[in-house]
Amino acid sequence: MIGMAAALLGAVPAQAIAPRSSLAGLYVRARAAQVAGDTSAANAGFAALMAADPTNMVVADRAYRQAVTAGDMPVALKAARVLDARKMLPSDGYALLALEQVRTRNWTRAGEATERLAKDRLFGFLAPYFRAWIAVESRKGDPLALAQAAQGASVGGNYYAEQRALLLIATGRAEQARAERGAEISGQLPSMVKGADEGLAVLFAHFSSDLSRQQLSPLGLIMGRMASYAAPNFSPAWLLLAEQLRTMHRPDLALAALDHVPANDPLAGNAQAMRIGLLDDSGKRDAALAEALAAARRTGAKPQDWARVGDLYLAMERPADAVNAYANAVAAADAAKLAPDLMWPLLLQQAAALNEAGNWPAAKAALDRAYAIAPGEAVVLNQVGYSYIERHEDIDRAAAMIEQASKLQPDDAAITDSLGWVLFLRGKSVQAVPLLERAAASSPGEPTINEHLGDVYWSLGRQFEARYAWRAALITAEDKDRARISSKIDVGLSGATAAP
Incomplete structure (x- = not known):
């Protein structure tokens, strides 16, 4: 790495930059920070390298990618201009430079940047919408006619109906927008989308979501950054971005994105x-609990706010x-x-907590209430039935509930496991095996299913397969269950080590 960095920097006059060894070390540190996810250090390192050697396109490209991903748009724009001057700007860079001109309200330059974007083979489909929003703000041209060029396009056409509605709203024709789109936008978009900034932010946000759904998360993240920059x-753009970053296992950047949603925002509760x-x-459960308690104790808190507190207490x-x-x-729900x-x-969550706290009668009452109000819900049928099975109470009634749940959701691994387990408890081990095997194949990392399968195998004399299933269970088992499962692996199944 040091040799490569030195070679890249070797063509620059010595008097124009820091000593070659110093720059090589800085490059290595910046790349190491990038790989380690240290956004601040990576951004600072690449920015320093660009300042020291503005002609180095490898550094400029890495600086651009790092800055866009991290949301450091000043550095990203600087790198984009360097790359653009050498005709090495990546496709998404044209969109960023066009957004920059929209944000500065220089409509002549925004139009010029849009025409350059239009020539790009990847993101040129965005140009008709840029032209339309520039027309809204500059009052030059017909926004709807300009946007219509995107209608029917293979990619850009997906956003036409929504963009048209937003353009109608922005130009004072909200009633027409409602007539065309119905209640879908009523009472929501007019207060959120007022002009080019928000209109283009919606465009980039939805494009970003589409990319992420297609498993193109890195590119989706770039478009998400464009939305928040617009x-x-x-x-809404910051919330989308935070969700993308959470999916990409970058909680630090996701939390930073949520900082942009103020406390008085209508979406503050979501944030x-x-x-x-x-x-x-991130393992910061004390901080999570403090936030959850603050939310639950505020005026106007919802039942789910207290349920979230309960979830955290159970996890702790x-x-x-x-x-x-x-x-x-x-x-609060009542x-x-x-x-x-x-x-x-909520009742199922309450029952789980009561059961964990050792108050089975109260848990049973909560379960029965849940069943009384939702007797046709597969999740309710399975949880109520399985809870009775764990206590070896009213096995026949519990079995009937689980059988009904399985008819409603035959492919649900948890329900299939319950169905197999209740067959085993009723002395039908042979019939239980295929059900438990199917559940384990569907959810191979679930410890309860694997332990159940191991217990049934052992009861049928299939000891080698039983130990294999128990070892699979042990990999993901909770701490409270590990001793029981380990004992079975060592000495086999007994009444004391049977799965609950």
């Missing part, structure tokens, strides 16, 4: 919920606190007369 105060999840994902192995949190969630489809999930 309209820095447009909270806070995502922040709590990101902190939890504090079931008594979780019970209190879920009790608050259910009480006060709000929550619909059954929103109520039963």
